[in-house]
Amino acid sequence: MSQPSEDRRALFRAAIEHFLSERLSAKLDKLAADDPKRSELLEQYAPAAWLADAARRVAQIQTVTHSLKPIHPEARGTNLYCPPESLPNRPEVGSHVLGADFAGDVVGNAAALDVYKFLKLAVEQRPLLEWMQQDDADLLAALSGEPGKAQSWAAAFRSVTEPASEIPASHGLAKQLYWLTGEDPANDGDFHLLAPLYASSFAHAVFRTINEDRFSDPAKAAQKARWERRDHEGVSREYPSLAVQKFGGTKPQNISQLNSERGGSNYLLASLPPRWKSREVQAPWYVDSVLSRFGRSDDAWQMLRELREFLLSGPPPTMETRDRRDALIDSLVDGLVDFAQRFQVMLPAGWTHDPRCRLHEAEQLWLDPGRVLEDAEDDAVFCGKWHKMDWPAEIGKRFGNWLNKQMGPELPLGDVEARQWQTELLLQQDWAQRLHELRGGLDAPRYIPTREGA
Numbered sequence: 001m002s003q004p005s006e007d008r009r010a011l012f013r014a015a016i017e018h019f020l021s022e023r024l025s026a027k028l029d030k031l032a033a034d035d036p037k038r039s040e041l042l043e044q045y046a047p048a049a050w051l052a053d054a055a056r057r058v059a060q061i062q063t064v065t066h067s068l069k070p071i072h073p074e075a076r077g078t079n080l081y082c083p084p085e086s087l088p089n090r091p092e093v094g095s096h097v098l099g100a101d102f103a104g105d106v107v108g109n110a111a112a113l114d115v116y117k118f119l120k121l122a123v124e125q126r127p128l129l130e131w132m133q134q135d136d137a138d139l140l141a142a143l144s145g146e147p148g149k150a151q152s153w154a155a156a157f158r159s160v161t162e163p164a165s166e167i168p169a170s171h172g173l174a175k176q177l178y179w180l181t182g183e184d185p186a187n188d189g190d191f192h193l194l195a196p197l198y199a200s201s202f203a204h205a206v207f208r209t210i211n212e213d214r215f216s217d218p219a220k221a222a223q224k225a226r227w228e229r230r231d232h233e234g235v236s237r238e239y240p241s242l243a244v245q246k247f248g249g250t251k252p253q254n255i256s257q258l259n260s261e262r263g264g265s266n267y268l269l270a271s272l273p274p275r276w277k278s279r280e281v282q283a284p285w286y287v288d289s290v291l292s293r294f295g296r297s298d299d300a301w302q303m304l305r306e307l308r309e310f311l312l313s314g315p316p317p318t319m320e321t322r323d324r325r326d327a328l329i330d331s332l333v334d335g336l337v338d339f340a341q342r343f344q345v346m347l348p349a350g351w352t353h354d355p356r357c358r359l360h361e362a363e364q365l366w367l368d369p370g371r372v373l374e375d376a377e378d379d380a381v382f383c384g385k386w387h388k389m390d391w392p393a394e395i396g397k398r399f400g401n402w403l404n405k406q407m408g409p410e411l412p413l414g415d416v417e418a419r420q421w422q423t424e425l426l427l428q429q430d431w432a433q434r435l436h437e438l439r440g441g442l443d444a445p446r447y448i449p450t451r452e453g454a
């Protein structure tokens with residue numbers, strides 16, 4: 001352990017005091033000047049008092065890289081903290097590739113998350129926890145003038161990366177896999193029992209990378225250049241058939257801190273064998289809607305059949321039923337967004353000008369955004385209607401009526417159901433994101449009505 005430096009000691013002490021001052025001010029601002037709780041808070045947030053309490057409460061949380069709760073929210077068992085540098089290098093992509101700036105997760109009592117935020121406090125571009133793990137003399141001196149107390153607190157804080165028990169434990173609700181390690185699958189002894197954990201830090205890195213590729217300003221600029229069919233020095237990345245898995249429902253913080261930061265969303269990349277598809281897209285001539293063509297596609301036909309059979313089975317009005325129905329609708333809308341994008345990207349701008357195009361006006365506005373980019377003087381009416389943004393609600397209405405019809409005469413669905421389908425289309429993530437990209441590229445208004453006249 002190095003000898004303490006007065007300047008570094010002051011730097012650590014100032015960072016700690018600033019952290020506590022900010023949290024104290026946020027609480028005092030909510031109280032009247034004569035509220036007796038003010039004096040209690042002042043005592044509570046005195047550095048020595050708060051650090052002693054935090055060293056006690058740190059046992060309620062654990063910093064992890066691999067978590068059990070995403071496997072099942074009620075599972076109780078061992079979580080692991082495995083920094084990337086502690087993992088063996090492998091040719092596959094995994095947690096070992098994250099590097100030193102990976103994001104650690106935290107599980108446990110959400111009321112103790114302020115302790116975790118304290119340990120993440122950066123001094124000299126490194127978190128306090130890392131300095132504690134190195135037994136930094138300056139930080140220890142800043143924690144307390146009593147060396148024994150400082151060492152005791154630091155030891156308690158360092159334990160945040162350690163499992164609650166030295167004996168690894170799984171749970172009946174956790175997943176377990178028998179992995180063949182020997183040569184004979186008929187011999188039980190040739191199998192090893194695995195209890196997989198969720199790679200939380202790795203999943204967070206994937207989530208941030210994909211969001212950067214989809215929603216960052218450079219990504220939007222590249223997407224706009226692609227729509228305008230012009231050269232661009234940036235890169236546009238796409239993730240076809242991207243799925244979103246939700247953990248924690250309305251309380252994502254019950255799973256983990258990083259899961260809460262993501263709003264419970266976790267991306268799943270499509271793990272599907274490639275299917276050969278011709279790049280040539282045939283324009284939908286002589287029809288008033290593309291929805292019928294979409295409904296005949298293999299994927300949509302399968303999803304429609306599943307939805308119809310599910311509704312015909314008379315499922316009980318439970319949360320599980322609603323989630324199942326919503327998942328089928330989400331898949332159908334995902335397919336519709338991909339289907340529409342082929343017309344938007346692969347057909348030349350202004351293709352709806354062709355007299356063979358008999359599509360409803362709202363579908364022309366939807367499927368031919370390139371026509372707006374051309375901004376021809378004789379096409380001002382079309383451009384004006386596109387920018388007015390009434391057409392998404394009309395598409396939603398047409399989708400709702402079309403979906404009602406696809407359910408067949410056995411299901412007596414009416415206007416109420418059609419409006420529900422319309423709303424689910426307009427609020428679905430992929431549909432909303434696609435409209436966001438189009439609006440950003442064409443300077444359209446941000447507000448989009450969810451129904452006609454809204």
